[in-house]
Amino acid sequence: MTLIAAEKTGAEWPESWRLLSHGIRTGRYTDPAFLKLEFEQLWTKVWQAAARLDEIPARGDYTTYTIGDQSVIIVRVDDDTIKAFHNVCPHRGTALSDGGCGHFEKDRIICPFHGWRWDLQGNNQFVLERHEFKSGKLEDKDVALREVEHVVFAGFVFINFDKNPIPFDDFISPVKQLLEDLAIGEMRNYWWKGIAVPANWKVAQEAFFEGYHVPATHPQLEVKAAAVVYGDDPNAEVEFTHHNITTDAFPYGHGRFYAGKNTAMQGKTNYPDGVDPVDAMADRLNLLAEGMDAQVLKADVEIARSLKGKPIPEGSSLGAEFVKALYTDAAKKQRPMPKPEPEVLGMWGGEFFIFPNLLILPNAGNAMIYRVMPDARDPDKCTFEILSTKTYPADEAVPRAIREDVTDYMNPEQVLEIPRQDLGNIPRMQKGLHSLGCKQIWLAENYEKMIMNMHREMDKYLGAPTES
Ligand code: FES
Numbered sequence: 001m002t003l004i005a006a007e008k009t010g011a012e013w014p015e016s017w018r019l020l021s022h023g024i025r026t027g028r029y030t031d032p033a034f035l036k037l038e039f040e041q042l043w044t045k046v047w048q049a050a051a052r053l054d055e056i057p058a059r060g061d062y063t064t065y066t067i068g069d070q071s072v073i074i075v076r077v078d079d080d081t082i083k084a085f086h087n088v089c090p091h092r093g094t095a096l097s098d099g100g101c102g103h104f105e106k107d108r109i110i111c112p113f114h115g116w117r118w119d120l121q122g123n124n125q126f127v128l129e130r131h132e133f134k135s136g137k138l139e140d141k142d143v144a145l146r147e148v149e150h151v152v153f154a155g156f157v158f159i160n161f162d163k164n165p166i167p168f169d170d171f172i173s174p175v176k177q178l179l180e181d182l183a184i185g186e187m188r189n190y191w192w193k194g195i196a197v198p199a200n201w202k203v204a205q206e207a208f209f210e211g212y213h214v215p216a217t218h219p220q221l222e223v224k225a226a227a228v229v230y231g232d233d234p235n236a237e238v239e240f241t242h243h244n245i246t247t248d249a250f251p252y253g254h255g256r257f258y259a260g261k262n263t264a265m266q267g268k269t270n271y272p273d274g275v276d277p278v279d280a281m282a283d284r285l286n287l288l289a290e291g292m293d294a295q296v297l298k299a300d301v302e303i304a305r306s307l308k309g310k311p312i313p314e315g316s317s318l319g320a321e322f323v324k325a326l327y328t329d330a331a332k333k334q335r336p337m338p339k340p341e342p343e344v345l346g347m348w349g350g351e352f353f354i355f356p357n358l359l360i361l362p363n364a365g366n367a368m369i370y371r372v373m374p375d376a377r378d379p380d381k382c383t384f385e386i387l388s389t390k391t392y393p394a395d396e397a398v399p400r401a402i403r404e405d406v407t408d409y410m411n412p413e414q415v416l417e418i419p420r421q422d423l424g425n426i427p428r429m430q431k432g433l434h435s436l437g438c439k440q441i442w443l444a445e446n447y448e449k450m451i452m453n454m455h456r457e458m459d460k461y462l463g464a465p466t467e468s
Pocket residue numbers: 089090091092093094111112113114115116
């Protein structure tokens with residue numbers, strides 16, 4: 001094995017961890033030492049989405065964020081104040097939360113072992129036999145809960161374990177305005193599932209980094225394109241969806257893909273001959289609504305169908321009329337929506353990646369969110385989360401976001417068709433990456449560039465030698 005000296009860490013940098021000009025060495029996905037380095041150098045220093053605000057809607061509500069061996073309690077103190085604390089009792093180290101979410105009764109955080117107590121701000125309120133500690137000179141600051149840096153943005157609580165991290169505003173700057181335009185901060189919990197997946201966290205999330213997999217993995221979404229892939233009709237005239245997609249690689253490892261002006265919402269039509277365009281549009285939306293129950297919801301499909309038989313005004317298009325109908329319906333229900341500007345519509349159905357592990361797929365008053373977290377010890381395991389979010393009518397109660405854990409992700413009752421198709425590939429990829437016949441993977445320069453951009457940013461944290 002060739003070893004190269006790593007710059008920041010002083011550790012040896014195996015050949016199997018190298019980024020190549022056209023691909024990635026497979027050790028990054030399979031080597032326990034690489035996972036260990038990720039925890040030491042990436043997860044302890046990077047901004048990461050620890051919670052959605054609707055996990056902690058009321059004063060005293062808390063949720064627990066766990067990444068590797070580290071755990072953070074995120075508490076709502078009042079309408080405008082959130083606190084994030086290391087999940088540990090300063091006395092003898094008991095975890096104050098056992099995981100998941102809950103409520104601190106009477107605004108008291110109490111350690112179950114000896115009953116030390118804090119208020120929601122993390123100030124100590126009670127130490128049994130206080131005079132016994134530090135020769136009777138125990139100060140409040142000695143036993144306050146230790147805070148973790150945090151920032152609220154777009155409905156998320158982002159945390160950073162680094163005491164002196166890069167400013168969040170710098171970190172988020174490439175995508176900040178775009179996400180604000182999409183009103184991601186207005187999205188509230190619809191459902192949230194956690195799935196234990198037998199694959200490296202990067203393998204799992206990179207399965208969602210491009211549209212290039214759609215013809216083979218989701219053939220129902222691109223019938224003609226699938227015919228080309230499977231050789232049934234190699235001469236079929238087909239425009240792959242991913243041909244209409246622009247992929248951007250941003251600084252700080254972020255990225256996105258989007259269709260811009262090439263969407264039905266902006267008037268582009270490619271309905272099959274002899275099919276009613278309203279049926280064609282509604283049927284396609286329905287595949288997404290039934291296949292994901294996220295991004296496109298059943299109510300949106302009904303709104304599309306309601307356009308049947310209605311004339312399209314001069315200068316308008318079916319897509320534009322659909323957008324109008326969506327906004328009329330939302331206004332009636334007092335549902336917040338992003339401004340229907342062409343730039344916003346062009347981002348619907350696309351995807352944002354916020355480095356290192358958050359994907360946001362925005363749509364019309366909905367967004368699907370994926371978050372992928374490594375296992376603490378095993379590079380072949382991760383937790384894949386799907387959060388379906390939407391804006392709610394003003395008078396409708398928003399359910400508290402509580403994660404439901406999936407026990408069998410290939411069971412159609414538990415995971416719907418489209419993510420199930422993706423999840424079917426992921427363990428197979430992980431298996432293949434261990435093959436002696438696979439030392440590197442190849443990446444498409446354009447369609448898969450978000451993957452390379454993410455790994456390049458990772459290497460800055462990990463202290464990879466720059467010549468690699
Ligand atoms: S360990 Fe928490 S009070 Fe003793």
